[in-house]
Amino acid sequence: MLFNSLEFLIFLPVVLTFYYLLPHRGQNAFLVVASCFFYASWDWRFLFPLLFSTTIDYYCAARIEALIQRGASTQARKKYLYLSLITNLGLLGFFKYFNFFVDSFHSLFLLFGLDLPVPALRVILPIGISFYTFQALSYTIDVYRGKQHATRSFWDFFLAVLFFPHLVAGPIQRAANLISQVVTPRKTTRTQVVDGLHLILWGFFKKVYIADGLAPIVNQIFNAPSATGGETLVAALAFAFQIYCDFSGYTDIARGVAKLMGFEFVLNFNLPYFATSPSDFWQRWHISLSSWLRDYLYISLGGNRGGSAKTYRNLMLTMVLGGLWHGAAWNFVAWGFYHGCLLVAHRLAAPALEPVTRAAAGSWRGPWLVARIAAMFLLTCYGWLLFRATSFQQIADMTAALSHPFNGLPTGILAEVIVLISPLIVVQLVQYNTERLEFTRQPWLRPTARCVLYSLMTYCVVFLGAPPQAFVYFQF
Amino acid sequence: MANTDITHSTRVRKIASAAWLLCVAVLTLEFAARIDDWVHFDAPLIGNYDFDQLFRVTDRGIRGVPNGRYLRWHLNADGLNGPEIRPNAGQTRVIVYGASEPFGIYEDVGKEFPRALESELNAQSTSVRYEVVNAGVPGMRVGSGINYLSELSDRLHPKVVVIYPTPTHYIGVTLPYCGRPPRTVMPAGSRVPELRVAGKFKDQMKRVLPVTAMTWLRKVSIAWQTRGEDLLTQIAPASLDAFEFDLRCAVTAARDSNLVPILVTHANRFGDSGGDQDAGWLTGWRQQYPEMREEGFIDLERRANAAIRKIATREKVLLVDAAVALGGRTEWFADHAHFNNEGAARMAALLAQPVLATATNARTQ
Numbered sequence: 001m002l003f004n005s006l007e008f009l010i011f012l013p014v015v016l017t018f019y020y021l022l023p024h025r026g027q028n029a030f031l032v033v034a035s036c037f038f039y040a041s042w043d044w045r046f047l048f049p050l051l052f053s054t055t056i057d058y059y060c061a062a063r064i065e066a067l068i069q070r071g072a073s074t075q076a077r078k079k080y081l082y083l084s085l086i087t088n089l090g091l092l093g094f095f096k097y098f099n100f101f102v103d104s105f106h107s108l109f110l111l112f113g114l115d116l117p118v119p120a121l122r123v124i125l126p127i128g129i130s131f132y133t134f135q136a137l138s139y140t141i142d143v144y145r146g147k148q149h150a151t152r153s154f155w156d157f158f159l160a161v162l163f164f165p166h167l168v169a170g171p172i173q174r175a176a177n178l179i180s181q182v183v184t185p186r187k188t189t190r191t192q193v194v195d196g197l198h199l200i201l202w203g204f205f206k207k208v209y210i211a212d213g214l215a216p217i218v219n220q221i222f223n224a225p226s227a228t229g230g231e232t233l234v235a236a237l238a239f240a241f242q243i244y245c246d247f248s249g250y251t252d253i254a255r256g257v258a259k260l261m262g263f264e265f266v267l268n269f270n271l272p273y274f275a276t277s278p279s280d281f282w283q284r285w286h287i288s289l290s291s292w293l294r295d296y297l298y299i300s301l302g303g304n305r306g307g308s309a310k311t312y313r314n315l316m317l318t319m320v321l322g323g324l325w326h327g328a329a330w331n332f333v334a335w336g337f338y339h340g341c342l343l344v345a346h347r348l349a350a351p352a353l354e355p356v357t358r359a360a361a362g363s364w365r366g367p368w369l370v371a372r373i374a375a376m377f378l379l380t381c382y383g384w385l386l387f388r389a390t391s392f393q394q395i396a397d398m399t400a401a402l403s404h405p406f407n408g409l410p411t412g413i414l415a416e417v418i419v420l421i422s423p424l425i426v427v428q429l430v431q432y433n434t435e436r437l438e439f440t441r442q443p444w445l446r447p448t449a450r451c452v453l454y455s456l457m458t459y460c461v462v463f464l465g466a467p468p469q470a471f472v473y474f475q476f
Numbered sequence: 477m478a479n480t481d482i483t484h485s486t487r488v489r490k491i492a493s494a495a496w497l498l499c500v501a502v503l504t505l506e507f508a509a510r511i512d513d514w515v516h517f518d519a520p521l522i523g524n525y526d527f528d529q530l531f532r533v534t535d536r537g538i539r540g541v542p543n544g545r546y547l548r549w550h551l552n553a554d555g556l557n558g559p560e561i562r563p564n565a566g567q568t569r570v571i572v573y574g575a576s577e578p579f580g581i582y583e584d585v586g587k588e589f590p591r592a593l594e595s596e597l598n599a600q601s602t603s604v605r606y607e608v609v610n611a612g613v614p615g616m617r618v619g620s621g622i623n624y625l626s627e628l629s630d631r632l633h634p635k636v637v638v639i640y641p642t643p644t645h646y647i648g649v650t651l652p653y654c655g656r657p658p659r660t661v662m663p664a665g666s667r668v669p670e671l672r673v674a675g676k677f678k679d680q681m682k683r684v685l686p687v688t689a690m691t692w693l694r695k696v697s698i699a700w701q702t703r704g705e706d707l708l709t710q711i712a713p714a715s716l717d718a719f720e721f722d723l724r725c726a727v728t729a730a731r732d733s734n735l736v737p738i739l740v741t742h743a744n745r746f747g748d749s750g751g752d753q754d755a756g757w758l759t760g761w762r763q764q765y766p767e768m769r770e771e772g773f774i775d776l777e778r779r780a781n782a783a784i785r786k787i788a789t790r791e792k793v794l795l796v797d798a799a800v801a802l803g804g805r806t807e808w809f810a811d812h813a814h815f816n817n818e819g820a821a822r823m824a825a826l827l828a829q830p831v832l833a834t835a836t837n838a839r840t841q
Binding site for chain 2: 006447448451452454455456458459460462463464
């Protein structure tokens with residue numbers, strides 16, 4: 001059941017109606033049922049790995065909590081932490097990476113002339129497994145670290161993981177944030193309803209009008225046997241906005257739906273294409289994942305505590321694994337590696353850039369800021385090319401074509417892309433300059449003007465949107 | 477007392493504000509719809525935008541508007557759906573006379589069956605070039621467009637006319653037309669202005685809603701329209717007689733204009749019997765003629781096609797039995813009786829040989 005489907009447009013009002021009529025405990029029980037129904041609408045069998053991993057996590061966290069209260073040693077607690085890690089990562093590894101590793105090893109052995117028999121096991125990837133695995137893991141790790149108390153009710157924990165708005169594509173909620181909202185009685189405020197509806201509309205606008213409108217353009221160029229420099233440039237630009245609008249659109253809808261039920265989800269995107277450096281980019285793009293990777297992987301690896309070399313190693317490892325999290329394919333690994341290189345290069349270049357930034361104060365501050373944003377955007381776009389490409393050969397061909405970026409520039413397609421993305425750019429420029437992410441809640445925007453904007457967005461979504469397509473991040 | 481007044485005035489202000497915002501929203505949506513039509517289809521910003529852009533009512537009947545445009549349909553300078561009529565250069569012209577089926581509703585531009593027929597004929601004939609004229613006018617009865625057929629014949633001097641009648645147009649008709657233009661059509665421009673966004677919303681609902689939901693809504697609408705009325709379970713004998721009379725009239729008119737007629741039976745997605753899976757399509761068909769029950773349509777088609785076959789035999793007219801060849805093949809229909817691209821191509825392939833043979837005979841006589 002996609003957010004941009006008729007089924008969901010029927011499902012949501014039904015859920016909200018019952019939700020508002022029920023008391024707190026009833027609301028929670030009802031949300032468990034509704035979320036199960038939502039998830040089972042893809043394939044009811046997907047519920048089993050989810051139920052299995054949450055049961056193990058609940059048990060492990062409860063045991064760890066009990067051991068902490070008894071003052072047991074860290075070693076004793078570790079046993080349960082490892083059980084949780086092995087269960088979650090084992091399930092993720094099996095469902096998501098089994099075929100990838102088998103095929104990769106097979107190809108590797110073929111290089112040495114060994115044609116080993118490949119186990120014929122076609123595993124179906126349960127939707128959203130990457131998201132809920134990380135979320136469940138954060139719970140046991142936080143309990144282990146003493147940052148979070150284990151919840152007493154299994155159903156509260158199950159709901160926190162299963163809650164349908166974030167289940168299949170995030171944002172990845174921290175246990176501390178969501179479980180407390182599940183346990184405490186909620187009251188949906190008028191502001192939450194208004195903000196929620198605004199987020200839902202804005203999310204649909206980004207997904208249905210912009211992302212789905214850009215999808216055929218991107219597909220056409222990436223599916224062609226060859227592309228000129230100009231076509232590659234336009235494809236990378238279009239995909240940058242497609243993936244952003246697709247994913248942030250989903251997140252906005254998820255956050256909006258959660259608000260309608262009195263829940264608050266973390267911010268997942270904060271104008272990422274206004275980033276001025278690689279590290280700034282990762283503080284703005286898929287914030288719930290990047291902060292998860294920072295807190296549970298980068299810091300666990302040692303972070304920046306072991307000197308420059310170890311810091312760089314940890315950065316590279318974190319980014320490569322982060323790339324692999326996105327999908328079981330080598331181009332995601334390459335994309336992660338590329339971003340790791342950008343982070344390392346930026347750290348290395350930072351001392352040299354510092355005097356330039358200082359010198360560019362005053363009247364040069366603006367142009368220097370624009371130059372940094374533009375440079376980072378171009379670097380990000382190249383990264384998206386690695387992400388979207390279907391083979392390393394295509395990456396090599398497109399990279400070579402980019403040496404003549406204006407050769408064969410498809411001006412018609414470029415104009416189409418500009419028309420599609422211009423509303424987003426205007427809105428984000430206002431958001432960036434006013435430092436207010438809620439565009440339609442700008443104080444200078446009068447109710448009539450807001451009504452006009454909402455109506456125009458509704459028109460674009462309902463009448464100008466492309467046929468519904470699955471969200472890009474669902475595959476992860 | 478003062479407090480009550482304040483509360484009352486606040487409530488009035490809130491209601492006024494909500495009404496104002498509702499008006500703003502509707503006006504914005506309507507404005508966006510008009511800009512959208514203007515950008516995408518060069519539609520006029522003011523006034524209605526519908527099929528009236530393509531057809532006008534004259535005292536001789538409905539005619540295509542020269543160079544009329546509506547959505548993807550672009551009529552030529554003669555008001556016909558298709559490319560401009562080529563100057564006479566020895567080509568053999570064939571007219572396809574009928575209603576919305578030859579005009580083309582669901583096919584891509586240039587894929588309507590008269591266009592596909594032209595390609596087929598030219599592919600199969602090396603010596604003679606063929607030009608197929610699409611004289612389909614949506615909603616036109618076979619009898620009410622006879623003077624239109626004569627006009628086209630006088631002007632374009634075709635050799636052959638393919639007559640593809642739509643029997644359902646005779647539901648409720650009791651007297652034959654035989655060239656008499658219909659009087660029931662509301663003249664263009666006399667209608668009240670319409671909200672374009674409402675029409676777009678309706679179209680979008682048709683695309684998005686599942687068939688079962690759409691069928692249910694249609695049934696509700698039909699039940700409302702026909703409340704308290706006696707419904708037909710089959711077409712009235714007088715209506716069928718009018719259809720037969722008009723068909724004979726069309727054949728005679730074609731011959732009077734030195735045209736060789738070819739009669740084609742009417743094909744639909746149901747074939748001889750509509751299965752349960754077709755119930756939704758039958759309801760969709762019925763929406764155009766709510767006064768007749770679903771089962772009546774299958775019966776009407778069967779009897780009308782029998783009448784076409786009978787007339788073809790009696791009048792010694794070549795018959796192409798599309799109802800047998802194409803009927804019931806759901807994959808070739810976009811709705812109850814209109815072709816999709818594939819169906820139009822099949823229809824063209826079915827017609828090509830009979831038309832070639834007839835045209836060859838006509839030229840040699």
